[in-house]
Amino acid sequence: MATENDSSNVGSGSGSGSHTVNGSATPDCKIALITGITGQDGSYLTEFLLNKGYEVHGLIRRSSNFNTQRINHIYIDPHNAHKARMKLHYADLSDASSLRRWLDTIRPHEVYNLAAQSHVAVSFEIPDYTADVVATGALRLLEALRSHITATGRTHVKYYQAGSSEMFGSTPPPQSENTPFHPRSPYAASKCAAHWYTVNYREAYGIFACNGILFNHESPRRGENFVTRKITRAVGRIKIGLQNKLFLGNLQASRDWGFAGDYVEAMWMMLQQEKADDYVVATEESHTVEEFLEVAFGYVGLKWKDHVVIDKRYFRPAEVDNLKGDSSKARKVLGWKPRVGFEQLVKMMVDEDMELAKREKVLVDAGYMDAQQQP
DSSP: OOOHHHHHHHHTTOGGGHHHHTTOSOTTOOEEEEETTTSHHHHHHHHHHHHTTOEEEEEEOOOSSOOOTTTGGGOOOTTSTTTOOEEEEEOOTTOHHHHHHHHHHHOOSEEEEOOOOOOHHHHHHSHHHHIIIIIIHHHHHHHHHHHHHHHHOOTTOEEEEEEEGGGTTTSOSSBOTTSOOOOOSHHHHHHHHHHHHHHHHHHHHOOEEEEEEEOOEEOTTSOTTSHHHHHHHHHHHHHHTSOOOEEESOTTOEEOOEEHHHHHHHHHHHTTSSSOOEEEEOOSOOEEHHHHHHHHHHHTTOOGGGTEEEOGGGSOSSOOOBOOBOOHHIIIIIOOOOOSOHHHHHHHHHHHHHHHHHHHHHHHHTTSSOGGGOO
16 A cells, blocks of 8 residues: 555655656656546556556645555555656645656656546536646646756657546537537636646647547546446445435436546557647547446346436536547547447446445445445
């Protein structure tokens, strides 16, 4: 487990972190810096880059609770210097000084900005914070990178900005790189700002900066308060007998859902091109929440209508009805295409959450957990 002391040891440049401080990393080893490394995409991207032979550095926020569960399986104590190719450092997108300090210290070849307050509904509750981290946070990182490049002459550093299909909002599908943005939430508006900051720094300063406009991408590592994972988590618990009802909002919202493990490869591909550009990444198929319910509940022999209750609190102040991407540019230029289809994705998530529910049932039966916490 990545403990607080472990991260502090790495962050101070002691032990395995010292070689990058002095710039003495092996010449053939690329170095990547990832914000949001503890999130769904960050964990898959880290695995992908490690398999490519990269040394990976992640920026994490200080928290009283451990928030590294998605990367615990690839974490190696920094004192094990020859094996620890993933290193964690304390920083925050709201703290510009920490961003510049770690850029100067780590001297990465590639920077992936994945960090965000990424829950659309929550962004209506905390709009100021969402804008500060998602929009201004991206600007702080871009400015820190510009300053770093100016001071060091390291003009080869490449930058990836995580965009979102939510930026298109109410613009009718299919949505491509040329489709106008019409954001419908503070999160989406903030992502639009981050997108244009990235374009501006590319045009104004010649930085190799790409925007990846990724449509919804899910996995067993998705946060449990996102609708897809909320559904598959409930399916497992209902099937095992730990839960009976699932409360949801708009079942007619339609989304282009893909597998996060496929999408992180597209991020990397963008930074391997000769010219920086922006790309939509999508499956080009759209499915409603109701269709997701049909597949998830049907997979384990249940009827979703017996368990789902509509709760108005989950309706957003401004809904986004239909998102469906046109990723023809990414397919042609990058050679990227999704490997995991919609039904395969849903079943993959249900399988994982069935196993999680079984383990939870053991704790409930042993008296270590109260199953009545869920209706």
